[in-house]
Every structure is written in C-alpha cells, then in structure tokens.
Amino acid sequence: MSEVDERAGGSGEQSSTAPQVSRRSLLKLSVAAGVVGLMSSARKAEAKLVEIGAGAKSIVGYGWPWTARPGEKIEFKVSTYTPGEYNASLVRLVCADAITDGGKYYKEEPVAASFAGKHMGRHQALYRGAFAQIDDASKLDREDTFTLVASVFPTTVKRGSELASAAFAPGAKGGGKGRIQHMVSRWHEPTRTGWSLALDENDCVAFYVGDGLGVDKVALTEPLALRRWVRVCVVYDGRSNHVSLTQDPVPNGAGDLFARRPSSGGGTVRTLIQRGPLRFGAAVGEPGHGDIAQAAGPFNGKLDTVRLVRGAVEQASVAKLFSAHQPADFPGPVIAWWDFARGTGTIDVHDISASGLNGKTVNLPERGVIGVNWDGTQLEWKSAPAHYSALYFHDDAMVDAQWKTDFEYQVPAGLRSGIYAVRLTQGAAEDYIPFYVAPAKTARKAPVALVIPTMTYLAYANTVGVTSWTRTKVTVDAQGKKKVEEEEWMPVYSEDKATVDFFFQHYDDFGMGVYRFHSDGAPVRHAPMRMVNLSDRPKAFRKHLTGDTDIIEWLEHDGIHYDIITDELIHREGVDLLAGYTAVMTGHHTEYLTWEMLAAYEKYLERGGRLMSLGGNSFHNRISFHPQVEGVIECRKQMGGTSAGNDLKYEQFSEFDGRLAGKFRELGSPANTLHGLGMTDLEPMTAGTHYRRLPGSNDPRARFIFEGVAGDVIGNFGKIGGGAVVEEIDHADFTNGTPPHTLVLARSENIVWPMVSEDGLTDPKYQSNFNPRAELVFFETPNGGAVFAVGSMGWRGSLSHNGFDNNVAQITRNVLRRFIDSRPFKLEHS
Numbered sequence: 001m002s003e004v005d006e007r008a009g010g011s012g013e014q015s016s017t018a019p020q021v022s023r024r025s026l027l028k029l030s031v032a033a034g035v036v037g038l039m040s041s042a043r044k045a046e047a048k049l050v051e052i053g054a055g056a057k058s059i060v061g062y063g064w065p066w067t068a069r070p071g072e073k074i075e076f077k078v079s080t081y082t083p084g085e086y087n088a089s090l091v092r093l094v095c096a097d098a099i100t101d102g103g104k105y106y107k108e109e110p111v112a113a114s115f116a117g118k119h120m121g122r123h124q125a126l127y128r129g130a131f132a133q134i135d136d137a138s139k140l141d142r143e144d145t146f147t148l149v150a151s152v153f154p155t156t157v158k159r160g161s162e163l164a165s166a167a168f169a170p171g172a173k174g175g176g177k178g179r180i181q182h183m184v185s186r187w188h189e190p191t192r193t194g195w196s197l198a199l200d201e202n203d204c205v206a207f208y209v210g211d212g213l214g215v216d217k218v219a220l221t222e223p224l225a226l227r228r229w230v231r232v233c234v235v236y237d238g239r240s241n242h243v244s245l246t247q248d249p250v251p252n253g254a255g256d257l258f259a260r261r262p263s264s265g266g267g268t269v270r271t272l273i274q275r276g277p278l279r280f281g282a283a284v285g286e287p288g289h290g291d292i293a294q295a296a297g298p299f300n301g302k303l304d305t306v307r308l309v310r311g312a313v314e315q316a317s318v319a320k321l322f323s324a325h326q327p328a329d330f331p332g333p334v335i336a337w338w339d340f341a342r343g344t345g346t347i348d349v350h351d352i353s354a355s356g357l358n359g360k361t362v363n364l365p366e367r368g369v370i371g372v373n374w375d376g377t378q379l380e381w382k383s384a385p386a387h388y389s390a391l392y393f394h395d396d397a398m399v400d401a402q403w404k405t406d407f408e409y410q411v412p413a414g415l416r417s418g419i420y421a422v423r424l425t426q427g428a429a430e431d432y433i434p435f436y437v438a439p440a441k442t443a444r445k446a447p448v449a450l451v452i453p454t455m456t457y458l459a460y461a462n463t464v465g466v467t468s469w470t471r472t473k474v475t476v477d478a479q480g481k482k483k484v485e486e487e488e489w490m491p492v493y494s495e496d497k498a499t500v501d502f503f504f505q506h507y508d509d510f511g512m513g514v515y516r517f518h519s520d521g522a523p524v525r526h527a528p529m530r531m532v533n534l535s536d537r538p539k540a541f542r543k544h545l546t547g548d549t550d551i552i553e554w555l556e557h558d559g560i561h562y563d564i565i566t567d568e569l570i571h572r573e574g575v576d577l578l579a580g581y582t583a584v585m586t587g588h589h590t591e592y593l594t595w596e597m598l599a600a601y602e603k604y605l606e607r608g609g610r611l612m613s614l615g616g617n618s619f620h621n622r623i624s625f626h627p628q629v630e631g632v633i634e635c636r637k638q639m640g641g642t643s644a645g646n647d648l649k650y651e652q653f654s655e656f657d658g659r660l661a662g663k664f665r666e667l668g669s670p671a672n673t674l675h676g677l678g679m680t681d682l683e684p685m686t687a688g689t690h691y692r693r694l695p696g697s698n699d700p701r702a703r704f705i706f707e708g709v710a711g712d713v714i715g716n717f718g719k720i721g722g723g724a725v726v727e728e729i730d731h732a733d734f735t736n737g738t739p740p741h742t743l744v745l746a747r748s749e750n751i752v753w754p755m756v757s758e759d760g761l762t763d764p765k766y767q768s769n770f771n772p773r774a775e776l777v778f779f780e781t782p783n784g785g786a787v788f789a790v791g792s793m794g795w796r797g798s799l800s801h802n803g804f805d806n807n808v809a810q811i812t813r814n815v816l817r818r819f820i821d822s823r824p825f826k827l828e829h830s
C-alpha cells in the first residue's frame with residue numbers, strides 16, 4: 001500500500017493492515033452519517049485518491065455572506081499556513097468536477113475582479129469553546145463571603161467513560177481531558193488571578209484562588225461521574241479565607257451505575273480577588289478576535305441552578321438553595337440567581353435577582369436541553385422551562401470564526417447569476433471560496449431557476465475526508481462454513497490527496513456541520529456559515545457544490561437561459577423569489593430546509609409553478625436559523641440521520657424556534673406531498689444502477705417526457721458509480737402523501753448491496769426485508785403546474801454521458817422544454 005492508500009483506505013478490502021493511530025482516532029470522531037460517501041468497501045480498491053494538480057494546501061478562507069445580488073458586497077477572509085504572499089482571482093464555476101476522467105469535465109471561467117492580484121498572507125487563528133459571560137460583574141467586587149451553588153453534569157470525565165457507549169460518546173470514551181475545566185469563575189488565566197469553581201485534572205470539584213503570585217486550590221477527592229448530575233456548593237469565608245466544598249449526587253434511579261456519595265472538604269486559601277467578568281463554562285483567556293477574550297479551560301457539560309448568595313449558608317439550608325425556584329423563595333440575601341431557561345432561543349442569560357447580573361452566551365452553548373429538574377414528564381422546553389433550564393457547553397463549539405476581512409467584492413451590476421469562487425493560490429497550493437450570485441431583483445427572470453441547496457452544504461460542513469463505520473461481514477467458505485466478523489468500512493468522501501492531507505491535519509479546527517460530533521460525543525446541532533467549509537469546495541469532491549454544477553454544465557451545454565438562486569434566499573424572500581419563474585429546478589441533494597423554504601415551494605406549486613426535482617432525499621430534514629446570531633442553523637434529529645441516531649427524544653423541540661424538530665415526514669409534511677417522492681431508508685452508496693420504464697411512462701400524459709427516448713432502460717451509465725441511481729434515493733408512497741394521480745414512470749432495479757441506512761450500515765442479512773428503490777415520477781398540479789422528480793442523487797452524474805447525448809439528458813431536456821412552456825398542464829387522472 002502506498003502512503004496515500006494507507007491513510008485513505010485506498011483498498012476496500014480492509015484486510016489485515018492496522019489503521020494508523022491518527023486515522024483511527026479521527027475515524028472514531030467521524031462516524032459519519034449513513035448518507036456519506038460514494039465508495040465501496042466490499043468492492044476492491046475503488047477508493048483511490050487522486051492528485052488534481054495542486055500542491056499541499058496552505059491557504060483557506062471563507063466568504064460572508066454566501067449569497068449576494070448585484071450591488072451587494074461579500075467579505076472574504078483568508079488564512080495562510082505558510083508565510084508570504086498569495087494570489088486571488090475570481091472564477092465562475094461551470095463544472096467543478098476535477099476528478100472524473102482526469103478532470104476532463106472541469107470548467108471554470110475567469111472573471112475580472114477588483115480584488116484580483118497579490119495579497120500579503122497572514123495566519124488567522126480559530127478560537128473555540130462555548131461559554132456565557134457577564135461583562136460587568138462589578139457588583140460582586142465587594143462580596144467577600146459568599147455561597148455559590150451549581151448543578152453540574154460533566155460530559156468529558158473519566159469515571160464511567162468505560163461504560164459509555166462508543167456510539168453515544170465516541171469522544172468521551174477512554175477518559176476525560178485531564179485538564180482543568182472552569183465551570184463558574186471570575187478567573188483570568190493569563191495572570192492566574194481570581195477564583196474559579198472548576199473540575200481539576202482529576203475530574204474532582206475544585207475551587208481555585210489566585211492572586212498573580214500563586215494559586216491555592218481546595219478540591220474534593222471523589223471524581224465526578226460521566227453524564228450524572230451532582231449538586232455542588234462552595235462557601236468562601238472572607239474573614240478566615242476558608243473554603244468549604246460539598247457535592248451531593250442527584251440520584252439516577254436505584255440502578256445508578258455509580259456508588260456515588262455526598263462528600264465534603266475544605267481548606268484555607270489566599271485572599272480572594274473579585275475582579276473582571278464572570279463566566280459560565282470557561283475562564284477568561286488570551287485576547288480573541290473581537291472584544292471578548294478566548295475561552296480558557298472550557299468545560300464540557302451542563303450547568304443548571306447557578307445561584308449566589310451573601311454569607312456562609314449552613315449545610316442544612318443548601319438544599320433549599322437548589323430547590324427554591326426563585327430568589328424570593330430563599331430566606332437569605334441573594335446576590336444573583338440565574339435562570340438559564342429564560343432566554344432559550346437567544347444569546348441572553350438572565351439573572352432573575354435584583355442584581356441584574358445578566359450576560360450573553362458566546363459560541364452558543366446549547367439550550368432547550370434537559371436540566372437537573374427534568375423528571376421525565378415533559379418534552380417541550382417552551383411549556384416546561386423548569387425542566388429545560390440547563391446550558392450545555394462544548395469546548396469545540398464555534399459559530400463564527402471571526403476572521404478579519406482581507407478583501408471585499410461588490411457584485412457588479414450586470415454580472416450573470418451563477419456559482420462563483422475566489423481562487424486563492426500560494427505557490428502550488430490552492431483553495432476556492434465559493435459564493436452564489438442571484439440575479440438583481442429588478443432583472444427580468446429567466447424561464448427557469450436552479451436552486452442551489454446551500455443549507456445542505458452547510459449541514460454537511462467539514463464532513464470531509466475519510467469516514468468509516470465498523471460493520472458485520474458474513475462470509476461462507478468453500479466448505480459452507482459461515483464466518484461472521486467485524487470489519488472497517490470506509491467510504492471516501494474527499495477524493496483529492498491535498499485536501500485529505502489538509503483535512504487530517506485540521507480536522508478539529510474549522511467548525512462542524514451536523515454530521516459531526518462534539519468532543520464529548522454529542523451530535524453537533526449548530527452549524528455555522530461563517531467558517532471554512534472544506535466540504536463545499538470545487539474539484540476535490542463530487543457531491544454537494546460539485547454535484548450541482550453537473551446540472552449547470554448540462555444547462556449551458558443545452559444553451560438554456562437560467563438563473564441561479566439559493567435556498568437561503570428563498571428562506572428570506574419566500575414565494576416572491578420563485579414567482580415569475582415558469583419552472584424551478586432543485587439540485588442533486590436538497591435535504592435540509594426551513595419551514596419557510598418548504599412553504600415557498602408549496603405556494604409556488606399552488607400558483608401553477610413547475611418543479612423539477614433533480615436529486616435524491618429531497619425536502620427531508622428541518623432546520624432553523626438562530627434569530628440573533630447570523631448564519632447559524634440548528635438541526636435536531638428526533639431519531640436518526642446521524643450514524644449514531646442519538647439525538648434525544650426528549651429534546652426534540654428546536655432551541656432556535658421552539659418548534660418540533662425532525663424530518664418533515666415526522667412533522668406531518670412528507671416530501672411526497674410536494675414532489676411525489678419520499679426518502680428510501682436504504683441508500684446504494686457503493687455503485688450505481690439504472691431505472692427501467694414502467695407502464696406509467698407510456699401514459700399519454702407522459703408522452704412529452706419520453707420523446708426521442710428508445711428502450712426501457714434509463715441511466716445505465718454515469719460518472720457516479722456507473723448509474724443514474726446511486727447515493728441517496730427516493731420512491732413514491734401513496735400512503736405517505738404521494739398524490740394519487742402521480743405517474744410512476746420508471747423504477748430502479750438491481751440495486752447494489754451493501755447499502756447504507758440513515759442510522760448506519762445495514763447488514764446484507766436484512767436484504768430480504770426491504771425493497772429499496774428509486775422512482776421517477778410526474779404529476780400535474782392545480783392551476784396549470786406540474787412536478788417531475790427523479791429520486792436519485794446520481795441523476796446529475798449521468799447528464800454528461802456521451803456528450804450529453806443519452807436518455808437521462810434527453811428526459812431532463814424534454815421535461816424542461818415543456819415546463820418552461822407556459823401552456824397550462826391539465827389536472828387529469830389516469
């Protein structure tokens with residue numbers, strides 16, 4: 001095996017070669033969704049990486065915003081990893097596939113831009129870690145004797161980690177971080193000054209006091225247990241400088257895994273200094289990009305019921321501090337009483353005492369998560385805030401990289417709409433920052449718009465590189481003896497060596513989409529646009545952005561006048577954006593949408609619009625945007641969609657908008673009602689296959705679709721797995737919303753196993769239980785509209801076959817020609 005093969009799993013056999021340590025640890029964290037990859041394991045040596053001409057990557061960047069109209073401005077932020085200048089230029093992407101057949105399809109067009117030319121490079125750091133900060137905590141400055149309580153739920157500690165399922169907590173398995181995790185603090189790490197209630201290196205509750213000359217620490221001796229609540233109390237007596245600590249485990253049922261006991265301890269420390277901001281979930285670190293300093297010693301886990309009162313509260317009264325719901329319920333002088341449930345869906349943190357020590361969250365600690373008082377009777381944070389009163393901190397959270405702008409681009413009037421990219425080169429290294437130009441609002445609309453599903457690109461952000469599962473392999477030898485073994489299965493997602501190498505080096509750096517996991521094993525729910533997204537680059541991958549340029553390439557080959565718009569723009573502008581287009585096409589993977597986007601498509605069809613749905617697993621998962629922090633989506637999945645399928649059933653209401661999360665079909669709006677198809681829960685990731693025409697294709701209503709199409713077999717060719725049916729697929733289901741007059745025109749056959757389900761791999765033994773299929777459908781809608789849907793992500797990969805002279809391109813061409821003809825369709829039943 002060459003080095004490339006070893007690192008990327010170039011051989012699909014996964015035989016006896018032990019993976020490298022670095023790769024294995026990466027793989028554990030990237031147990032990616034059952035919806036990634038296009039390469040086989042069971043089939044040999046398909047996962048070759050290619051070198052597409054660029055040298056080792058040393059430059060990356062991102063743009064903000066992603067979508068602009070003429071006259072609007074985009075800021076570009078660049079970071080270099082080797083010193084020196086770099087060059088920037090602008091291109092329009094026509095076909096971004098530089099992998100297939102040695103890159104013969106790749107096409108970019110140079111575009112003049114004011115920023116083009118040399119720029120001095122600089123490295124821009126990335127700061128991560130979620131916390132909350134009360135900027136002005138000066139009301140605490142005179143508090144010299146106080147009692148502080150908090151309910152604590154740690155998620156990266158060693159105790160119990162050996163019992164945590166690898167599926168739930170792949171990052172946590174194997175132990176804690178072995179570092180200090182600051183929970184509630186006025187601690188300034190650069191000078192080691194102030195105080196902090198923290199977990200120490202041994203995962204024990206500790207209280208630190210530092211004055212710049214030295215640090216004193218008082219700690220308990222029983223380490224906290226993984227994912228178990230404990231009530232913690234610290235009393236500091238300013239007269240004697242004595243610190244008392246107690247911890248009181250919250251019972252977790254009679255069968256609690258851990259024999260946890262209340263414990264206490266104490267000691268004397270140097271005089272406590274009250275200074276600077278108060279933080280939850282981290283201490284104050286070195287300066288960051290903006291006004292707020294970096295997180296120091298970030299905490300992984302949840303905090304709840306954080307209360308601060310004057311004086312030393314007797315142990316007998318501490319329980320009351322935890323159980324009282326508001327300051328008035330506690331018979332003592334309250335300094336601060338934080339209610340983390342209040343402000344869920346915002347960045348605001350509320351002190352409900354008279355002190356008004358309110359704060360803001362940074363990097364969006366999760367909210368709408370169950371707290372210490374959740375009792376199993378409640379499911380919705382909005383109606384039961386007392387049960388969802390925790391903040392959940394992650395040390396790797398980042399919702400805005402906050403890089404400085406290196407140059408701007410004002411989209412000139414008259415620039416055609418399209419997918420553009422800033423091409424950055426530094427020596428032989430290159431990177432592309434894509435962005436999307438929609439037509440001017442005043443421009444005359446083209447007959448058809450192609451909607452770029454940028455939010456699906458975001459959901460998959462940085463799910464690049466090599467991903468893997470373990471699966472069960474069943475073989476039968478020549479003697480008929482059955483052998484069952486576990487094997488590593490590695491679809492390769494990135495196909496360019498330079499990108500994979502860079503990805504290996506910076507896997508943890510660039511922020512995450514919703515197929516990634518936090519360092520404590522929790523699925524990522526917040527995906528930010530303002531960061532480097534290595535998954536939506538041209539050239540290196542053949543999905544997402546590159547997959548959608550396969551459609552652009554075909555449109556341009558056929559000389560069709562089209563506009564490019566984005567789903568994000570639909571979210572903002574609704575049906576008004578779609579109105580005026582005779583037909584609208586969606587890209588090869590339009591999986592993630594907001595309610596607003598879905599409603600716009602529905603209204604467009606109600607008004608007689610025509611929808612060509614040219615992808616697989618479309619209109620499937622619901623997302624929402626944060627109301628205050630721009631460019632961050634939330635995605636919670638009720639049951640599946642991540643490989644571990646581990647989002648919690650009792651946290652199924654979105655934090656950002658309070659509405660039920662999940663797949664649209666779980667929410668009563670299955671994709672079937674919109675475009676006739678719903679997701680097939682098994683995906684042929686390993687190789688493509690074809691459709692075969694059904695009797696529906698001979699219906700007079702469908703005649704226009706098959707004009708000039710000979711034979712029954714459709715799409716038994718294509719650059720993605722060799723067939724038009726590959727990757728994520730959909731089928732008609734009349735019991736699940738497919739309109740009854742839908743014509744099912746063609747159906748896949750001979751789908752290749754093994755397949756991938758949304759929740760991971762599916763053993764071949766299940767083959768007999770399913771009839772996975774992709775189907776091609778057509779139906780008319782009231783008011784003269786119509787819908788055509790292909791039900792496969794692979795459709796786009798067949799368009800260019802044989803110089804665009806093939807039945808997939810011909811069908812698409814026929815449909816488009818009729819769909820942009822304004823003559824109304826008649827709503828007929830066969």
Ligand SMILES: [Fe+2]
Pocket residue numbers: 035589591617728
């Ligand atoms: Fe997907």
